[in-house]
Amino acid sequence: MERPIAAPRATPIRLRGLVSSRVVNTIVLVLVAVVGVLVIARIWHRGPGYFAQILVYGVANGSIYALIAIGYTMVYGIIELINFAHGDVFTLGGFVALALLPMFGVKEGQPTSAVILPLLITLVVSMLFCGGVNVLIERIAYRPLRHAPRLAPLITAVGMSFTLEGIMFLWRGPFFLHFPDLLPRARIVLGPDTTIGAKELTVIGVAVVLTIVLSLFVERSKLGKAMRATAQDRDAAQLMGIDINTTIALTFFIGAALAGAGGVVFGLYFNSLSFDLGFSAGLFAFTAAVLGGIGNIYGAAIGGLLIGMVQSFSDGYFDSTWTQVVIFAVLILVLVFRPTGILGMRVPEK
Amino acid sequence: MIAALRRLWETDPRRDPNTLTYTLLVAAAIVVPIVAAASGSSYLIGQIADAGVFVLLAIGLNVVVGFAGLLDLGYAAFFAIGAYVYAELASPYLEAMGIHGGIHLPFWLLLFVGMFVAAGFGALLGAPTLRLRGDYLAIVTLGFGEIVPRVVRNLGPLTNGVNGISAVDPPEMPVWLSGPWSGDPLKIVTDLKVGDPVGYYLIMAVLVAVCVVLVNNLQRSRIGRAWMAVREDEVAAAAMGVNTVRIKLLAFAIGASLSGFGGAFYASKLSYVSPDTFSFLVSVTILVMVVLGGMGNIPGVIVGSLVIYYILYNFLPDLPGYVTAIANSLGATGILQQSGDWPGLGEEVSRLKFLVFGLILVATMLLRPQGLMPSRVREQELQKGTHEDTTIEDVTAATTGVG
Numbered sequence: 001m002e003r004p005i006a007a008p009r010a011t012p013i014r015l016r017g018l019v020s021s022r023v024v025n026t027i028v029l030v031l032v033a034v035v036g037v038l039v040i041a042r043i044w045h046r047g048p049g050y051f052a053q054i055l056v057y058g059v060a061n062g063s064i065y066a067l068i069a070i071g072y073t074m075v076y077g078i079i080e081l082i083n084f085a086h087g088d089v090f091t092l093g094g095f096v097a098l099a100l101l102p103m104f105g106v107k108e109g110q111p112t113s114a115v116i117l118p119l120l121i122t123l124v125v126s127m128l129f130c131g132g133v134n135v136l137i138e139r140i141a142y143r144p145l146r147h148a149p150r151l152a153p154l155i156t157a158v159g160m161s162f163t164l165e166g167i168m169f170l171w172r173g174p175f176f177l178h179f180p181d182l183l184p185r186a187r188i189v190l191g192p193d194t195t196i197g198a199k200e201l202t203v204i205g206v207a208v209v210l211t212i213v214l215s216l217f218v219e220r221s222k223l224g225k226a227m228r229a230t231a232q233d234r235d236a237a238q239l240m241g242i243d244i245n246t247t248i249a250l251t252f253f254i255g256a257a258l259a260g261a262g263g264v265v266f267g268l269y270f271n272s273l274s275f276d277l278g279f280s281a282g283l284f285a286f287t288a289a290v291l292g293g294i295g296n297i298y299g300a301a302i303g304g305l306l307i308g309m310v311q312s313f314s315d316g317y318f319d320s321t322w323t324q325v326v327i328f329a330v331l332i333l334v335l336v337f338r339p340t341g342i343l344g345m346r347v348p349e350k
Numbered sequence: 351m352i353a354a355l356r357r358l359w360e361t362d363p364r365r366d367p368n369t370l371t372y373t374l375l376v377a378a379a380i381v382v383p384i385v386a387a388a389s390g391s392s393y394l395i396g397q398i399a400d401a402g403v404f405v406l407l408a409i410g411l412n413v414v415v416g417f418a419g420l421l422d423l424g425y426a427a428f429f430a431i432g433a434y435v436y437a438e439l440a441s442p443y444l445e446a447m448g449i450h451g452g453i454h455l456p457f458w459l460l461l462f463v464g465m466f467v468a469a470g471f472g473a474l475l476g477a478p479t480l481r482l483r484g485d486y487l488a489i490v491t492l493g494f495g496e497i498v499p500r501v502v503r504n505l506g507p508l509t510n511g512v513n514g515i516s517a518v519d520p521p522e523m524p525v526w527l528s529g530p531w532s533g534d535p536l537k538i539v540t541d542l543k544v545g546d547p548v549g550y551y552l553i554m555a556v557l558v559a560v561c562v563v564l565v566n567n568l569q570r571s572r573i574g575r576a577w578m579a580v581r582e583d584e585v586a587a588a589a590m591g592v593n594t595v596r597i598k599l600l601a602f603a604i605g606a607s608l609s610g611f612g613g614a615f616y617a618s619k620l621s622y623v624s625p626d627t628f629s630f631l632v633s634v635t636i637l638v639m640v641v642l643g644g645m646g647n648i649p650g651v652i653v654g655s656l657v658i659y660y661i662l663y664n665f666l667p668d669l670p671g672y673v674t675a676i677a678n679s680l681g682a683t684g685i686l687q688q689s690g691d692w693p694g695l696g697e698e699v700s701r702l703k704f705l706v707f708g709l710i711l712v713a714t715m716l717l718r719p720q721g722l723m724p725s726r727v728r729e730q731e732l733q734k735g736t737h738e739d740t741t742i743e744d745v746t747a748a749t750t751g752v753g
Contacts, residue, residue: 088583139370148719150646151421151641157632159711166705173701283496283630290489325500328493336478 013204030332042317049193050051055309056190060269062308068263068285069292069300069307070214071255076232077295078251079146082243084157084208085137087282088164089130089256093263096126096167099181108180115182123206123264125200130260131253138252139168143245161278164190168275192242203265210258211301217254218297227251231295287331295342302342367723371649375629381554383548389727396547403616408639409561409648410608414560415637416646416725417569419581420480421488424495425636428606431471432464432613434502434509437451438622439463440519443510457521461614466608470535476602495633503625521553521618532648543701550619557615561608566648568604577601626746635662642714643721650723656720661710666703670696 032346043051068090069203101212104118135165183202187195218224229237230247238244266281267273288307292299314323386394407429414422438444440460442452455463464581479490502509502556509515568574574642576597577586588594635658643654674696677686693701 021522109744142715143721152715152719153640155638156712156715159708162704162708166708169704170701288491290486321504325497328497331493332490335486339482
């Protein structure tokens with residue numbers, strides 16, 4: 001939810017009284033330039049085909065992060081809470097799908113035409129289930145604390161994250177679970193050394209469709225308008241006759257449904273799940289939401305894509321053990337120079 | 351007349367829960383080791399000494415979160431920095447780098463080195479980022495908290511990567527206690543082998559006491575009032591002439607320094623450091639300790655950290671044992687055995703660990719959103735709702751509560 005408040009652009013950071021801003025900026029810029037030259041040299045060395053291939057993987061990866069990040073950003077936009085349980089709702093989506101697929105008699109190796117309908121049903125059911133769970137979480141753990149000190153709901157969010165992980169742990173145990181490999185293995189050749197598989201297309205397709213539907217809903221529908229109004233000023237929205245509780249519950253529902261879809265798609269793409277997956281995925285997705293400017297749906301989508309691409313470029317061109325460091329370093333740099341994220345607007349202090 | 355008596359009754363220090371808590375804590379700190387030593391249970395004392403490290407960390411994070419109102423989600427990073435500074439400079443490990451025998455600097459010096467290095471990193475991270483609004487700062491600190499253990503893990507030759515550094519030196523008594531001049535009067539102290547839990551316990555107790563006094567004084571100083579002003583309304587604080595960036599940076603650095611201090615002690619106590627000890631989970635645990643105890647109120651934070659430490663490191667690991675014992679005494683031995691999908695009662699209960707901890711967190715926060723022992727000022731604000739309702743009596747009561 002954008003906050004349509006006309007405001008001046010964020011002013012660049014100044015370290016008055018500490019170090020001369022020019023010195024710091026120069027040092028950081030030189031560092032960024034050096035890293036940039038190194039990256040370009042690497043990319044040049046491996047050739048354009050490899051570059052395009054990594055880009056494809058990055059977009060697919062990023063689509064999943066975008067699906068999770070949108071839920072984070074919506075919830076934050078409406079009640080200013082970092083919903084730590086969100087990453088685990090994402091995992092829950094994958095787990096529910098994993099339990100549902102055998103019920104439809106879906107097995108690996110069946111032709112795509114036989115699989116596609118059960119998969120769609122599974123996707124929808126998982127989304128609804130995750131949405132329901134998240135509404136329940138909001139009702140139990142966040143709504144009673146709406147007027148409590150700001151950090152109290154944060155702690156219940158952590159508690160809910162542990163609870164969800166605990167339930168999934170009890171359900172399937174501490175192991176990596178195999179998610180059936182159902183999508184066709186066909187790959188379309190895009191160019192020399194570059195292919196895109198049905199898996200990548202599915203992931204990207206699901207993310208794009210859901211994001212478009214969501215943004216249409218938020219911008220065009222009456223409920224979407226209510227959500228935007230609530231995000232902007234809860235009291236005023238209430239005075240205008242908007243049912244705040246329903247609107248907030250709806251936000252939680254939609255956010256979780258997207259995360260649940262992300263979980264199913266993750267399972268289909270990577271064919272592996274584990275109960276504590278949501279922790280790091282949630283962390284990256286939250287990073288993506290902040291990177292894009294928290295509270296902004298398009299920002300979350302762009303941030304998710306960016307994080308996914310940074311991840312696959314770091315994995316593909318450098319050492320994957322440093323990927324996490326690279327992601328968070330990019331985050332810190334972006335926030336230092338653009339304190340409200342890429343698409344975020346400056347919100348006046350309340 | 352009656353009003354005066356009433357005020358006397360209300361401001362009587364004996365009715366102040368904080369005084370009561372401090373008294374109980376000090377009494378427990380003295381009695382428990384004596385009882386434990388008499389019953390020969392050195393394990394318990396070791397556990398309390400470990401809990402002391404978390405008390406230190408929680409007090410430090412309380413400066414950042416409770417006093418200055420800055421949400422820090424990467425606090426364990428400074429803990430790691432302190433621990434690794436100690437481990438590098440007081441272990442044989444650096445021999446691998448070509449330094450014969452490694453470096454063995456004295457414990458008491460390194461406590462402060464760890465502290466200052468951590469504070470330096472805190473200032474380094476804080477300087478460019480403290481202008482960010484609340485939750486952006488939280489995510490930057492979270493990122494830093496993830497970066498530090500990763501870097502430590504990846505810098506193989508310098509830090510020994512995942513394997514960590516072992517055989518770290520244990521603490522020694524300060525030179526002025528163990529020097530040649532320390533004759534019989536100090537015999538108890540000099541004879542104390544620091545390797546044993548009682549020695550650690552004593553050092554820990556002294557360090558915690560010193561930190562509590564220091565932080566309490568800070569809270570009542572000009573700086574402490576500035577922190578509170580920034581926490582309540584940053585714009586108004588700036589308008590009143592508080593240099594908000596500097597004051598926030600100070601909170602950040604002081605918090606980090608306490609964490610580094612605790613880290614150095616922890617490394618010497620465990621005699622081993624590894625990057626896995628300093629994950630995001632540790633940062634969250636410390637935050638939970640602060641919020642659950644009662645943000646901004648030092649005795650509350652101490653109680654909160656002791657409670658959470660007990661739940662996480664004693665209650666939950668022992669839970670399967672308890673449940674198995676109960677089932678045994680009830681004669682229900684059937685559910686103890688593993689069969690099919692059922693992993694046996696003990697194993698099943700140990701799998702419940704996450705769930706139980708999560709539910710405990712949710713339940714306590716729902717029952718006491720302000721924490722177990724909230725700061726008096728904050729409690730009054732909460733009860734009265736808004737500032738507009740606050741009367742002069744409230745303000746006097748609140749200010750006498752804080753001093």
